[in-house]
Amino acid sequence: MKGRDAADTTDAPPPSPDEVAAAERAAAGRGTTSHAREMGPYFVVKLVLLALIDAFGLFVIFSSWQVEHWGILASMVAILVVVNWVYFSRRMIAAKYLFPGLVFLLVYQLFTMGYTAYISFTNYGTGHNATREDAVAANLAQNESRVPDSPSYPLTVVTTPDGELGFAIVDDGEVLAGTAEQPFEESPDATVADGDVTEVPGYDVLSFAQILEQQNEITNLRVGFADADEGSIRTQDGSTGYLYRSVLTYDEATGAITNTDTGVVYTDNGEGSFQAEDGSTLLVGWRVAVGFDNYTAMFTDSRLSGPFLSVLAWTFAFAILSVGTTFFLGLFLAIVFNHPAVRGRRVIRSLLILPYAFPGFLSGLVWAGLLNRRFGFINEVLLGGAEIPWLTDPWLAKLSVIGVNLWLGFPYMFLIATGALQAISTDMYEAARIDGAGAGRVFRSITLPLLMISLAPLLIASFAFNFNNFNLIFFLTEGGPNFPGSPIAVGATDILISMVYSVAFESGTQQFGLASAMAIMIFIMVGVISWLGFRQTHKLEEVI
Amino acid sequence: MAAETFVQVRGRRWWREISWRYLVAAVAIVYAAFPIVYVLSASLSARGTLTGSNELFADVTTVQYDALFQTLFPQWMVNSLVIGGVTAVATVLMASAAAYAFSRFRFAGRRGGLTFLLLVQMFPQMLAFIAIFLLLLSLRDVIPILGLNSRLALICVYLGGALGANTFLMYGFFNSVPKELDEAAKIDGAGHARIFFTIILRLVAPVLAVVALLSFVGTFSDYIIAGIVLQDQDKLTIAVGLYQFIAGQFDARWGIFAAGATISALPIVILFLFLQRYIVGGLTAGSVKG
Numbered sequence: 001m002k003g004r005d006a007a008d009t010t011d012a013p014p015p016s017p018d019e020v021a022a023a024e025r026a027a028a029g030r031g032t033t034s035h036a037r038e039m040g041p042y043f044v045v046k047l048v049l050l051a052l053i054d055a056f057g058l059f060v061i062f063s064s065w066q067v068e069h070w071g072i073l074a075s076m077v078a079i080l081v082v083v084n085w086v087y088f089s090r091r092m093i094a095a096k097y098l099f100p101g102l103v104f105l106l107v108y109q110l111f112t113m114g115y116t117a118y119i120s121f122t123n124y125g126t127g128h129n130a131t132r133e134d135a136v137a138a139n140l141a142q143n144e145s146r147v148p149d150s151p152s153y154p155l156t157v158v159t160t161p162d163g164e165l166g167f168a169i170v171d172d173g174e175v176l177a178g179t180a181e182q183p184f185e186e187s188p189d190a191t192v193a194d195g196d197v198t199e200v201p202g203y204d205v206l207s208f209a210q211i212l213e214q215q216n217e218i219t220n221l222r223v224g225f226a227d228a229d230e231g232s233i234r235t236q237d238g239s240t241g242y243l244y245r246s247v248l249t250y251d252e253a254t255g256a257i258t259n260t261d262t263g264v265v266y267t268d269n270g271e272g273s274f275q276a277e278d279g280s281t282l283l284v285g286w287r288v289a290v291g292f293d294n295y296t297a298m299f300t301d302s303r304l305s306g307p308f309l310s311v312l313a314w315t316f317a318f319a320i321l322s323v324g325t326t327f328f329l330g331l332f333l334a335i336v337f338n339h340p341a342v343r344g345r346r347v348i349r350s351l352l353i354l355p356y357a358f359p360g361f362l363s364g365l366v367w368a369g370l371l372n373r374r375f376g377f378i379n380e381v382l383l384g385g386a387e388i389p390w391l392t393d394p395w396l397a398k399l400s401v402i403g404v405n406l407w408l409g410f411p412y413m414f415l416i417a418t419g420a421l422q423a424i425s426t427d428m429y430e431a432a433r434i435d436g437a438g439a440g441r442v443f444r445s446i447t448l449p450l451l452m453i454s455l456a457p458l459l460i461a462s463f464a465f466n467f468n469n470f471n472l473i474f475f476l477t478e479g480g481p482n483f484p485g486s487p488i489a490v491g492a493t494d495i496l497i498s499m500v501y502s503v504a505f506e507s508g509t510q511q512f513g514l515a516s517a518m519a520i521m522i523f524i525m526v527g528v529i530s531w532l533g534f535r536q537t538h539k540l541e542e543v544i
Numbered sequence: 545m546a547a548e549t550f551v552q553v554r555g556r557r558w559w560r561e562i563s564w565r566y567l568v569a570a571v572a573i574v575y576a577a578f579p580i581v582y583v584l585s586a587s588l589s590a591r592g593t594l595t596g597s598n599e600l601f602a603d604v605t606t607v608q609y610d611a612l613f614q615t616l617f618p619q620w621m622v623n624s625l626v627i628g629g630v631t632a633v634a635t636v637l638m639a640s641a642a643a644y645a646f647s648r649f650r651f652a653g654r655r656g657g658l659t660f661l662l663l664v665q666m667f668p669q670m671l672a673f674i675a676i677f678l679l680l681l682s683l684r685d686v687i688p689i690l691g692l693n694s695r696l697a698l699i700c701v702y703l704g705g706a707l708g709a710n711t712f713l714m715y716g717f718f719n720s721v722p723k724e725l726d727e728a729a730k731i732d733g734a735g736h737a738r739i740f741f742t743i744i745l746r747l748v749a750p751v752l753a754v755v756a757l758l759s760f761v762g763t764f765s766d767y768i769i770a771g772i773v774l775q776d777q778d779k780l781t782i783a784v785g786l787y788q789f790i791a792g793q794f795d796a797r798w799g800i801f802a803a804g805a806t807i808s809a810l811p812i813v814i815l816f817l818f819l820q821r822y823i824v825g826g827l828t829a830g831s832v833k834g
Binding site: 042059060063064067069071072092093094095097098100101102104105107108109110111112113115116119124333336337339340341342348349350351352353354355356357358359360361362363365366367368369370372375376377380381407411415464468470471474475497500501504505512515516519522523526527530531534 | 551552553558561565566569572573576579580583594597598637642644651654662664666669670672674675678685687700701704705706707708711736737740764767768772786787790794798801809812813815816
């Protein structure tokens, strides 16, 4: 990162050997310079922008300190330091141009990739999304019941200025107030009339009508005591509170939870859950590392491996067929219309790229309508009322997906093939003709090889794109028809990425760990394929 | 794209060699345009059901459009335009700045950086959507405006993909701008920033337009990330909003959906036709040089 003038060297520390080399390279006329001394209005703009960024950064640091998100805090500190360093330095001109994009790339692409890898080694998901401590508290709170023969408390429903509901109760003549988040605290300045709380500092008392309005929220509300073992207060009618205590007790020493009603002991099973001897577990677990469990489950858990392997095979088939069909149709049309005697080529081209210009997510939905079994245009008008299950039969749905993708993808191939055809020098054709080559021979020996040199990288990119063509699958078939009896909502036309989506968000429970492991598998596959492809195309380039 | 040249072919040779090409053109155009014509017709139909849309242009009314504007559609449209527009402009700025650095400066790690971007480009950001969701979940506690359910956060996520996808394409074009121009400007006293903004960016303006358009279309069509990040009905983008609107009520709401599809596709289709010359150039040139 050294693009500076020789003139700047005077006020900088002694240059290291590679800095000297860089300066020499710069001096040799590679277009690096720094007239960074312009202090005019631009400098003021820069100063204001940096001041804003710094202010924002400090705000983030302060607020992540408050909620104890140390990772965010550390990242923000690092970003701030680098920002100021890069933009106030006279050197590092290249860095000034690279930095904004790199920050976003680092946070929202590289970090998220790494984080995906991390999640794939945990059991993160519904029921396993917090720490062990949180899980204990949640289990205890969820299993509360009214303490038999416990006293009742005069209770008033209150709300914080933020609109958060809470209770105020009178306990032995003292007023306690709290919300779901904030355990009961003494409120000595509260007003009590006829044994009921009528005013609490920091809270508004709800009227009877307001209580009726939010009946459900109030009967579900639970306000805990500061000492968690004391239990909590709940109400049925908004005016009397009862003491609730958990039937579960947590023993710090053994790390086990005991149900005081039934005597069942739940112990830490090492997989992020409290488990009883009969194998039943408490509802709330916590996040633990599970090693390669998510990866092996894909191949060995018979309920998962069947759908997974068929989705994997279909993903490859879909991507290969997509590239193949669109490329051949596009190339065919490009050759047909590339004849110099065809008039109106420009108009033809403009009309043919319509599907490419039409937003992708709309295309899927429009075709889903066209292919609808009972009312769709294809069945009702073109096929005279035949009720062909285009999107609901597993094999026909696959065919439809390829067919719709042909419509979506051929214009792109047509465009790039036309461009590449026009780039081939006509001299080549003439030379071939003089040598006596026929049309077929010319195509095989000249046109196709030359086309492939420029188009091969694009075909590989197209393969990688279709490998993850979530929109088409999701909007056309939603991955259906679903495989019966699978624990995840996955179907015959699901490709890997739509399967990941379904496992993560649409299968009833959110299985982030498993879904991330699948995403990592896609990363690896796409990476290997692209790498092989790039290697291959460089070879192709060396041919000429 | 090279200028189109015409060759006159007449008589029997025209019939043998050329005529069938027009036939192919006719078939291909019907194939390409039919679904779009169908959507247009459905959006103008009076009944607005799937069956009711099968008679093309049986009636021409605006009832579907009127109904559409009773929904949150206008708000979704604004959201999509703002999110897509801001993302497109910022993407162009950041990617062209990076391309400028790679093309015009020689610095340690330059080759490594280029290779790195080429690698990153292979992995679509979309694949990390679970981690994006969880990251924004944490960020919501710290800075709500960069967390879940914020349009600004969604823009930031999209910008994470700005460098990977576009720097390479632009790098190729920047290299094709002669360095002598920079040097002449430098001798006249222009700084690196002035050279970038007033010389190079002007010269590659068509490429910038293409990158902006492709970026806009990409965010406009994105469902998976927008669907995860945005939650409130009035914050949704068109892709998420229209889908939720039609999901489960395919038949009944078909006409309104078609109206929404027509309105949202129209500007993009027009831009594409308008910029097609540059798009074709950008598609082939960038990758070949990469």
